Amino acid sequence: MTTLPVALTLNAGSSSLKFSLFDISGAPTQMAIGLVENIGKQPRLKADLGEALPAVARELKPEDAVDHTAALATVLALLRGSFPGAKASVVGHRVVHGGPHFAEPMVVTDQVMAELKRLSPFAPIHQPHNIAGIEAARAAFPEALQVACFDTAFHRHHPKANDVFALPREYYDKGIRRYGFHGLSYEYVSGELKRIAPQIHAGRVVVAHLGNGASMCGILGGRSVASTMGFTALDGLPMGTRCGQVDPGVIFYMVQQEGRSIDEVRDIFYTKSGLLGLSGISNDMRILESAGVPEANEAIDYFVFRIRRELGGLAAALGGLDALVFCGGIGENSRKIRRRICDAMDWIGLELDHDRNDKNARVISTDFSRARIMVVPTNEEIVIARAAKRLSAMPEAAAAE
Known part of the structure; x- marks a missing residue:
């Protein structure tokens, strides 16, 4: 069977996991999109698997999505059964906060993960769940490249006056700044x-x-x-x-x-x-x-x-x-x-x-x-998929794996 290179994109929320699958043999083309919601409670799976396959909308057993790791395993079982010839060579993640340094998508390394965890207090409702999604994907796809795409990156070139608060100057150096969010959406539009x-x-x-x-x-x-x-x-x-x-x-x-x-x-x-x-x-x-x-x-x-x-x-x-x-x-x-x-x-x-x-x-x-x-x-999702494909094609990506 011919292997089809695909990118999986993940957007992990507090009680949800949004996912998309893209064919990246050429320009990224969406093959599937879906959502696991109410993780840890009464989980439900919804998915559109393209014109050739029926849509999915069903309740899950609690153990099928007790946490993000279990939810991802459920998603992967669905995608592998629906697209047996597809192989995820790269996984792209939405990460809400990139802090002052991440101004573009990054290959996830141990050093990058450490910095993302350090930024958790900057986005306490979002960042820990984004990190949980990355950790689950790294465990599920140990050979795939993991790419983080930041909601703050699009705004990292603001003029200084639009970037500061009127606080003592040392707080700016500590990262207390105006970051802006929804950057992946703004980049697409x-x-x-x-x-x-x-x-x-x-x-x-x-x-x-x-x-x-x-x-x-x-x-x-x-x-x-x-x-x-x-x-x-x-x-x-x-x-x-x-x-x-x-x-x-x-x-x-x-x-x-x-x-x-x-x-x-x-x-x-x-x-x-x-x-x-x-x-x-x-x-x-x-x-x-x-x-x-x-x-x-x-x-x-x-x-x-x-x-x-x-x-x-x-x-x-x-x-x-x-x-x-x-x-x-x-x-x-x-x-x-x-x-x-x-x-x-x-x-x-x-x-x-x-x-x-x-x-x-x-x-x-x-x-x-x-x-x-x-x-x-x-x-x-397409913004994440494009970044994932671009970084996976770079020579330094192989060194990061």
Whole structure:
């Protein structure tokens, strides 16, 4: 049987493992995509295995996904049974935090792993699970190249003024900086703009990655200039369960006046706030849009207000605006949210075409809008697969194995 070289991409979350399989005999082509969710609880497997095979959606036994290692073993059993001629020569991983030094994808070595673990306090909700995914893959594929792709890397060339906090200077040297996140998504969208709208790509673009995690990025000539997220993936916009921007004095109040521990405060900020906390109903925008109650409407109002406010700030950082691009689950699918963000924004050059918006067209601005409004579905997996293929072809990759 002929062996087909493939790349496996993994995105390990706190209770989930997203995966994709790519044929890398040429330009990476997706063969399968899926998800194991509710790891350690009541796990469920979903997978699209291409046109030739039926989709998978089934409950798993608890022992089949008791942790990320078990979940990966379940995924591999599915993929090996579905694609017996495929051999994963490289595994690409999404890693949320790359710190000040990782500005591009890296081959995972013991030294790189040590640095990723050192960065865990910078992204306490995400980084340990990313590391668990890498460790599980290294055990499952001891001969495969492991490649880490960082959400922070796209933002590592910010001007110094957009990279610092107004803290004593020694904290910057300790790594306390504005990093920005969702970089794999922004890299993909920027690359798509270069392909489909090169004049827009060369100009001043704000990309709004709106989903359960949400942020915005000001991009000038394809390079990140400013981001709404900062030191952690907690700052900026309100998200599904994360608070976004908040006065640090709130932390002092909760600790000193309410007697809460730092762990309790962290749990509130990361898992009980955002759309869920404001509404008291759900972190799912679809549920909030259909709820029709004041609490849901107030949560949506705040979400939209913060996006509009950040849009103005990013346009100022860019020196103007040539395009606003929506991506992410909410950005790609919620016509109502896009409309509310863009309405009455002609002062910044945005004029929404409501018919195009309702049809989820790629360009949803009017023909007379000074700045273009677009919807570009993101694809973080292909960014990881491209990086994995590129690094696996480099001579130094063989030395790292």
